[in-house]
Amino acid sequence: MLESTTLAAGSAAADAWDRDRWAAHADRMLAAVVPFTSPGGSLVTLPGAEGGYGRSIDGLEGFARTFLLGGFRLAGERGADPHGYADRFAAGLDAGTDPHHPERWQRLSEHAQAKVEAASVALVLDMTRPWIWDRLDARVQEQVVDYLAEAVGDDTYPRINWVWFRLVVQTFLRGVGGPHSVAEMREDLATHDTFARRDGWLADGAERSFDHYNGWALHLYPTLWARMAGAADLAAARRADDVARLDRFLTDALALVGGDGSPLVQGRSLAYRFAAAAPFWVGAIAEVPSHAPGRLRRAASAVVGHFADHGAPDDDGLLTLGWHHAWPRIAQAYSGPGSPYWASKGMLGLALPADHPAWTAPAEPLPVESGDVLRTVAAPGWIVSGTRADGIVRVVNHGTDHALPGADVGDSPLYARLGYSTATSPWLDEASWASPAEQSVTLLDAAGRASHRAGFETLRAPDLAADGGTPVAVAASRAAAHWLDVAPGQRDHGSGRHGTTAPAGTITTVSLVRGPWEVRCVRVEEVPDGASPVALRVSGWPTVAGDGLDSRVDPLLGDWQPVVTERADASPMGDDARVPALDTHVQVGRWLAALVTLRGAVPDRPDPPADDPAALTLDGTDAVVRWPDGVTTTTRLV
Known part of the structure; x- marks a missing residue:
């Protein structure tokens, strides 16, 4: 529970x-x-x-x-x-x-x-x-x-x-x-x-x-x-x-x-x-x-x-x-x-x-404060998940990017990330405007540069699916992922940077959300000739030293390698910013998945309870998830 x-x-x-x-x-x-x-x-x-x-x-x-x-x-x-x-x-x-x-x-x-x-x-x-x-x-x-x-x-x-x-x-x-x-x-x-x-x-x-x-x-x-x-x-x-x-x-x-x-x-x-x-x-x-x-x-x-x-x-x-x-x-x-x-x-x-x-x-x-919150917000394409225990409200974003569908621009950390919360901040250092670091699904080039998703298509507007009385929120989007060389001399008004872009590949991302968890299912649909991405990365919630947050990205489907990105002055929340992530080699047409978690300390019990291992199996287009609290749900992906 x-x-x-x-x-x-x-x-x-x-x-x-x-x-x-x-x-x-x-x-x-x-x-x-x-x-x-x-x-x-x-x-x-x-x-x-x-x-x-x-x-x-x-x-x-x-x-x-x-x-x-x-x-x-x-x-x-x-x-x-x-x-x-x-x-x-x-x-x-x-x-x-x-x-x-x-x-x-x-x-x-x-x-x-x-x-x-x-x-x-x-x-x-x-x-x-x-x-x-x-x-x-x-x-x-x-x-x-x-x-x-x-x-x-x-x-x-x-x-x-x-x-x-x-x-x-x-x-x-x-x-x-x-x-x-x-x-x-x-x-x-x-x-x-x-x-x-x-x-x-x-x-x-x-x-x-x-x-x-x-x-x-x-x-x-x-x-x-x-x-x-x-x-x-x-x-x-x-x-x-x-x-x-x-x-x-x-x-x-x-x-x-x-x-x-x-x-x-x-x-x-x-x-x-x-x-x-x-x-x-x-x-x-x-x-x-x-x-x-x-x-x-x-x-x-x-x-x-x-x-x-x-x-x-x-x-x-x-x-x-x-x-x-x-x-x-x-x-x-x-x-x-x-x-x-x-x-x-x-x-x-x-x-x-x-x-x-x-x-x-x-x-x-x-x-x-009255109870756990799980709701969808249609206009911005958000799933909202709030947990009473730690008071954190999280948003999983499949509809907002401060751009138009099909736009060929960079991601704004303020708008285009997959997740936002009341306890974390997107990274706002200049490197993060050029190469998304946190709360993203990206393709990496040989230099380690991450792709952008601005201009993405919302495939499935956020909705609630109930399996035996257990609600799961679902949303999906597809991005024509692209790498960006930022043009110099831009004035920041909040939207993504402009510059020269190069196609990286097409990525479908589906989010299944309950409580502090998101099961993030990812499939690379195609890679254009000449793109040659060297890795697919799924990154999680950003934290800073001393904030008491538990942020993790755990593998569910696929052969993943853990990665941690750290920077000294990327977040207004504090120093020593950190983002957990998973990397894998690019496999066109195959579903991969990770469990993305964000929890805070609870008064009188600073350590989170031990989770059961989460698991995901695919049955056609249905995702069967055993969540860390032991609940099992079946949800259609797209």
């Missing part, structure tokens, strides 16, 4: 996050950035290396993203302002939008990143209108309108989550009698609707791009936008569908939070950290029907509490580029020292007053 020990300690820690503690946490963060604020208040230039877009954008980001947090505090207190946030940010608005001030902001027409930050400014100005906007001098109001008005008629906003930046700005302008284009607002809403996928999920653009932007952008903005003064008529016909989509998405999102509060370590912009709590607060604001406010608060508290317990913010109250601690390599090309403060979105609940049910309802456990 799978283990079912309760993680009581994690629950107690999250329940301690009442509204007073949340508020104190926010106030500490806002106080910590004061020494890095310019004299006029418009630029918050935090310590660290200059960001990819320069110091002026660094300062604007620092202002706009801390303005989110200050605005939430002000709104939730219904204007009570003992810390002087309204005056502090009003001064910054004056200096930043004054085109003649030495601390003026980069304008929307001068730098694209200003369009992102302008949306935060507009959103908070609308949310706090009685306490900031209505009290600004007419001169400052005119400056702000003039600054934001450059969004109108600008057709250069990328057709991804950025459509909301133009829409939010124009909606604010419309609400204060400023210039706007209703036609452009409708266009942006229509573009957003093209992102809709199954079960409430949204893709960030046309590619198979599924990540935390689902929650902290693509579901956040519709709910907050609908409450803006300039949105009432446009939002009325959309509200029911947007809420229903959010409600369904939250069913999956709640299951993706680990028992220790960690969100899934997957996708770009991971330096935003506890912005991953945002969709739970959005659900509370939208009053979704299927999820109790106490459970939504519990999830948000668990996420923010996880980072607080692991050093983010740091001892100085600051957020750095990193995950638990500073780790600059986690940044994308657009990241700067102020970028992590998009984490403020995860504190959106502070915009709700103390008497709101999200704060007063009793806490309810996360799905992984």
Whole structure:
């Protein structure tokens, strides 16, 4: 039987996050950035290396993203302002939008990143209108309108989550009698609707791009936008569908939070950290029907509490580029020292007053705290397996790669790996972008270079198969594996690297998942003339020294040789990163298989129980698996 020990300690820690503690946490963060604020208040230039877009954008980001947090505090207190946030940010608005001030902001027409930050400014100005906007001098109001008005008629906003930046700005302008284009607002809403996928999920653009932007952008903005003064008529016909989509998405999102509060370590912009709590607060604001406010608060508290317990913010109250601690390599090309403060979105609940049910309802456990989780998520092509004993949530991925089917690009470690979890991180060193090391099935060339699978075909969408009442989750994909010579000089926006590719072979991979285990069945379908791969490799979960994780890859079918890859600075989780793997010679047309395991230490019992030997036999297209807990199942492969 799978283990079912309760993680009581994690629950107690999250329940301690009442509204007073949340508020104190926010106030500490806002106080910590004061020494890095310019004299006029418009630029918050935090310590660290200059960001990819320069110091002026660094300062604007620092202002706009801390303005989110200050605005939430002000709104939730219904204007009570003992810390002087309204005056502090009003001064910054004056200096930043004054085109003649030495601390003026980069304008929307001068730098694209200003369009992102302008949306935060507009959103908070609308949310706090009685306490900031209505009290600004007419001169400052005119400056702000003039600054934001450059969004109108600008057709250069990328057709991804950025459509909301133009829409939010124009909606604010419309609400204060400023210039706007209703036609452009409708266009942006229509573009957003093209992102809709199954079960409430949204893709960030046309590619198979599924990540935390689902929650902290693509579901956040519709709910907050609908409450803006300039949105009432446009939002009325959309509200029911947007809420229903959010409600369904939250069913999956709640299951993706680990028992220790960690969100899934997957996708770009991971330096935003506890912005991953945002969709739970959005659900509370939208009053979704299927999820109790106490459970939504519990999830948000668990996420923010996880980072607080692991050093983010740091001892100085600051957020750095990193995950638990500073780790600059986690940044994308657009990241700067102020970028992590998009984490403020995860504190959106502070915009709700103390008497709101999200704060007063009793806490309810996360799905992984209530029992083992085994479910499928259709849109991103994920199997989700959470184990109550260790609190780890794992995702096995056969549908996401931040690319289009058939694309001839490199794998992004953030998207295209076969597995992600709340306890491990993909390797993000430069070598891992060029040659996948962890959670992959690859063909190796004579130099040891591993193939990529981006552009793969999903053969079998994730589904649950029950054998005598024992559920097994199954998914399959086929990759035109290719080796990549990375072109120099690329800017990292999260997707895979481009370069010159060479075909390596066609690989079918089928995953059978229960609890902490994945039976990974692999078949090389063909090897093109001239490719000559020297080995097939199946690699497992990445770990770091001292994390207490048990990560193994054990042979089931085939003649395998164990391999361990180790690197010093590949993971934001810590030093001495390690990945177990198995290698074998290439055999076209033959099924091979390995058991991939990830387990964590359990409170009061740090050593995992001894497993029985696992076994796999094939009966035609059926896989008969004897699992390490002694259960036997029969599942169709493809």
